[in-house]
Amino acid sequence: MIANIYGLKYVVLMAILLSISLSCSGPTGAGLSDTITKDVLTPTPTPINPQAVLDQSGTAMASLESFHFDLQHSTGGTPLAANLLLISAEGYVEKPDRLAVEFTGSVGRFAMRGSLITIGDRTFMTNPLNDEWQVLQDQVSPLAYFDPAKGISSMMSQVTAPTLLAIHSKEVHIGGRL
Structure with a gap:
């Protein structure tokens, strides 16, 4: 048992x-x-639409009174006048009529770098040969190419074929043609 x-x-x-x-x-x-x-489940990030980023950024920047910019060309440059090519430009813009820029470019086959300041209807530029400041004539004003009163938003709306270049932290880098 x-x-x-x-x-x-x-x-x-x-x-x-x-x-x-x-x-x-x-x-x-x-x-x-x-x-x-x-x-x-593995989350899938939402793809970034470069045109939408430009549109939203342009809207936000329209209300700015001042901003910093950095323009770089990977190849070539922006023609400003006969034989004058802008390769890079970095500076500050303040509405309605102030601009400070450091730039590199070329005149014909000669490379140049310089600085430029515009306040109202007066423009000053460093001489590429001796780095001394000189007053530029009114017909050479950079405001003919960029109007601070309209701001960067008007330029952003003119970008064609925008592409996503990189994302760093809170920055989105977009390339395109202007």
């Missing part, structure tokens, strides 16, 4: 262990942790 009690306890113990074992596995016999990891 004692042997039957031990045998019965053994059978009950095995039945309990078997039911616990089966309740912790999935339909294919996989363990509980395997089932959870199969159901985890």
